[in-house]
Amino acid sequence: MNPQVAPPRSRSGSIPAKAGVGLRFRHHEEVLESHPAAAWFEIHTENYLGGGSAPRTLDAIRRDYPVSLHGTGLSLGSAEGLDPGHLARVRDAVERFDPGLVSEHLSWSVAGGAYLADLLPLPMTEEALAIVCRHVDQVQAFLKRSILVENPSSYLQYRHSTIPEWEFLALVAKRTGCGILCDVNNIYVSACNHGWQVTAYLAALPPSAIGEIHLAGHAVRRLDGGGTLRIDDHGSRVAPEVWSLYAEALARFGPRPTLIEWDTEVPPMAVLLEEAAQATALIDEAEHGTGRARAA
Amino acid sequence: MEPAAPALLELQRALRASFLSYGDGEISVHVVDAGIGAGERLDIYRNTFASVLTNALRLSYPAVHRLVGADFFQGAARIFIARHLPTGACLDDYGGAFPAFLSGFEPASSLTYLPDVARLEWAVNRALHAADTDALDARRLAALGDAERARVRLLPHPSLGLIHARCPVDAVWRAVLDEDDAALSTINLGDGPVWLLVQRLATGIDLRRMSESAWRFTAALCAAASLVDALGEAPDLDAAELLSEHLAAGRFAGFHLNERPAP
Numbered sequence: 420m421n422p423q424v425a426p427p428r429s430r431s432g433s434i435p436a437k438a439g440v441g442l443r444f445r446h447h448e449e450v451l452e453s454h455p456a457a458a459w460f461e462i463h464t465e466n467y468l469g470g471g472s473a474p475r476t477l478d479a480i481r482r483d484y485p486v487s488l489h490g491t492g493l494s495l496g497s498a499e500g501l502d503p504g505h506l507a508r509v510r511d512a513v514e515r516f517d518p519g520l521v522s523e524h525l526s527w528s529v530a531g532g533a534y535l536a537d538l539l540p541l542p543m544t545e546e547a548l549a550i551v552c553r554h555v556d557q558v559q560a561f562l563k564r565s566i567l568v569e570n571p572s573s574y575l576q577y578r579h580s581t582i583p584e585w586e587f588l589a590l591v592a593k594r595t596g597c598g599i600l601c602d603v604n605n606i607y608v609s610a611c612n613h614g615w616q617v618t619a620y621l622a623a624l625p626p627s628a629i630g631e632i633h634l635a636g637h638a639v640r641r642l643d644g645g646g647t648l649r650i651d652d653h654g655s656r657v658a659p660e661v662w663s664l665y666a667e668a669l670a671r672f673g674p675r676p677t678l679i680e681w682d683t684e685v686p687p688m689a690v691l692l693e694e695a696a697q698a699t700a701l702i703d704e705a706e707h708g709t710g711r712a713r714a715a
Numbered sequence: 716m717e718p719a720a721p722a723l724l725e726l727q728r729a730l731r732a733s734f735l736s737y738g739d740g741e742i743s744v745h746v747v748d749a750g751i752g753a754g755e756r757l758d759i760y761r762n763t764f765a766s767v768l769t770n771a772l773r774l775s776y777p778a779v780h781r782l783v784g785a786d787f788f789q790g791a792a793r794i795f796i797a798r799h800l801p802t803g804a805c806l807d808d809y810g811g812a813f814p815a816f817l818s819g820f821e822p823a824s825s826l827t828y829l830p831d832v833a834r835l836e837w838a839v840n841r842a843l844h845a846a847d848t849d850a851l852d853a854r855r856l857a858a859l860g861d862a863e864r865a866r867v868r869l870l871p872h873p874s875l876g877l878i879h880a881r882c883p884v885d886a887v888w889r890a891v892l893d894e895d896d897a898a899l900s901t902i903n904l905g906d907g908p909v910w911l912l913v914q915r916l917a918t919g920i921d922l923r924r925m926s927e928s929a930w931r932f933t934a935a936l937c938a939a940a941s942l943v944d945a946l947g948e949a950p951d952l953d954a955a956e957l958l959s960e961h962l963a964a965g966r967f968a969g970f971h972l973n974e975r976p977a978p
Contacts, residue, residue, distance in 0.1 A: 469844035492804020498724035533800035579720035646751035
């Protein structure tokens with residue numbers, strides 16, 4: 420455990436503590452042609468692992484903007500181990516795009532050699548903790564750099580879980596030296612779905628490990644059985660409650676690179692930049708102490 | 716009584732099984748109820764699994780999707796997905812078995828051209844996402860002596876695809892994607908087979924018809940036949956001209972020299 424991994428490298432492409440936006444295919448042309456005033460872009464790693472126009476476009480965008488690689492396919496929580504072929508392709512992308520940050524999720528997606536196309540919830544057990552830590556160690560050693568691990572949204576909990584998710588995430592960071600990608604919308608969604616206390620969640624995360632914050636919209640779904648679940652669909656503006664929680668996170672953690680994610684019915688870049696401007700205003704408040712009081 | 720805590724491997728296999736059966740199965744006893752049943756909670760994940768993979772298929776097979784309609788496509792995709800799960804997280808690579816699946820899919824049996832349209836779409840998809848590789852420089856071949864040239868086995872560019880279809884699926888594909896009903900109505904499926912070459916160029920996808928002999932010669936080269944053996948597939952062909960066209964268009968990425976035959 421706790422292998423010797425390089426700290427995040429300081430380079431021209433490092434991600435600033437400002438608000439960036441998730442880059443989707445529909446924005447490629449606009450970004451190349453009009454160079455919107457985004458502080459940085461984050462891409463989904465799995466969309467750029469082949470050849471052809473998408474990675475070539477990203478090469479061009481990367482020359483003008485810092486870029487972060489956000490993966491959904493490493494399946495850090497799979498009991499059967501990591502897919503070495505996929506890990507090698509991720510490494511190739513890291514070498515090609517030289518991202519400021521590389522991140523993945525506290526979840527699993529692979530069972531019996533099949534990719535199940537979602538970020539599936541882990542039981543919060545000592546066994547799962549050991550498996551996730553082993554895989555984060557392997558990824559960091561292979562990539563020769565530290566990664567960030569993101570808290571997922573979840574819609575179920577397992578009966579045999581014994582560790583609160585916030586403690587589990589902090590332990591992964593402590594044992595592996597990885598950073599935490601704190602998705603504030605996911606905290607809010609999961610907290611509503613499971614009755615967690617959002618402030619307790621934030622308070623459990625070590626500020627020094629927070630390398631990035633995610634913001635996104637979510638939906639409220641009424642189920643046939645009469646219950647309600649909040650769904651992390653990345654299909655709307657950030658909810659007011661999530662903005663409030665974000666301000667609280669900034670007060671605790673200080674200014675951090677922050678991302679506006681939008682994946683369903685992706686709007687024009689201008690809408691994403693509006694959301695990013697709102698986040699940047701809160702970062703500025705946190706930085707200059709003009710907003711809420713800083714956490715002691 | 717509380718169910719025994721499953722090992723993580725066991726839990727993950729049970730969840731996978733519930734995805735494939737679209738039923739709760741043994742996984743549900745391990746899920747906290749808390750006012751919303753395990754089935755409704757699992758449905759959130761099952762629906763994402765099915766919709767993400769169905770959407771991946773739709774993106775790779777847009778003409779098939781339009782030909783059969785959204786509902787039919789979704790129904791076929793659900794059955795396909797349960798039989799052919801992705802083996803990797805890069806969904807551009809997912810769905811290569813869909814054309815063969817459609818060949819045996821009884822509800823689509825009246826659309827005899829559908830599997831061939833799907834095979835063409837898969838070749839296009841592979842061409843779009845194939846690895847970037849430099850094209851073979853023809854001067855490297857020209858520099859070889861006669862003895863070495865006889866041992867040459869060409870390596871096709873990863874974006875190159877060759878499709879033989881029983882009817883003019885290239886015309887169907889274009890008309891469907893252009894939503895050109897007038898063009899579609901003029902296509903005669905009885906016009907006979909087409910021999911197609913698909914390739915990614917810097918400007919986009921190049922799809923062209925070839926003569927049967929040129930196609931057979933090219934297919935033999937792609938299957939690592941020697942130039943002499945490939946010519947045996949198409950003795951009436953101006954192979955030198957076709958080969959130089961292939962090389963100029965970047966359709967081969969390299970070559971290796973076959974072992975000398977044992978004396």
